[in-house]
Amino acid sequence: MHIRRATAAALLALALGTAGCSSQSDGGKPSEPTTAAASPTPTVDEAAARQACVDAVASIEADANGEVPSEPVPDECSSLSQGDYLKAYMDGIQQSNQEGRDALQDLIDEASRSAEANQP
Template sequence: MRIRTTTLAAALLLVTLTGCSSGSDPAPTETVTATTTPTAPALSQAEITQQCIDAVAAAISQRSADFDPKTDTDPQPTECDGLSETDYLDAYMDGLQQSNQAGRDELQRQIEEAAEANQP
């Protein structure tokens, strides 16, 4: 911390002395302000895959009851665009499993709720 402070003070002193030693006024300089747009941090492969799995599970869960697997297709969610075909298929199967587990959990909750309601 001291080295930085000392270095900064020495640099400011040098700039001040150098600027004051000339007899003429320095030429005006143009000030340029750079603006940057904050970018989102890059996601890891595991995070991208998990987002894909969650998107697939949500899409499957929201599928209507009249879904016909012979004529309907599952479009690839945009969250999965960065994955290879093999990684997407793995994520799709994981998303399907996640959706199925959520359905089983909900069914179990309903069974327990009905059992409690029928207790004397």
């Protein structure tokens, strides 16, 4: 029971402490509403470089375990930051998987058309 009271008191103190941080210190004038800074829009060159990286990763063959190695980094990805490369890498794998699913669906559709054409 004492643990619950202590936890509740700590949470209350924390809540009051953070509420006090929002006090106005500029003579009572309300502050301007803050807006989140917009993320910079990538330039055409950055977008083209990223897409080239995604395409390069998508063209990497998977190993015997079905894994696509992330190292060595393809030359097309050398201008990207590590975080951007990892995002492009994941998008490249996703693109490769989609291409594989599309190719499989084409084969299924072709087999289905062939089977229908060969029916008496």
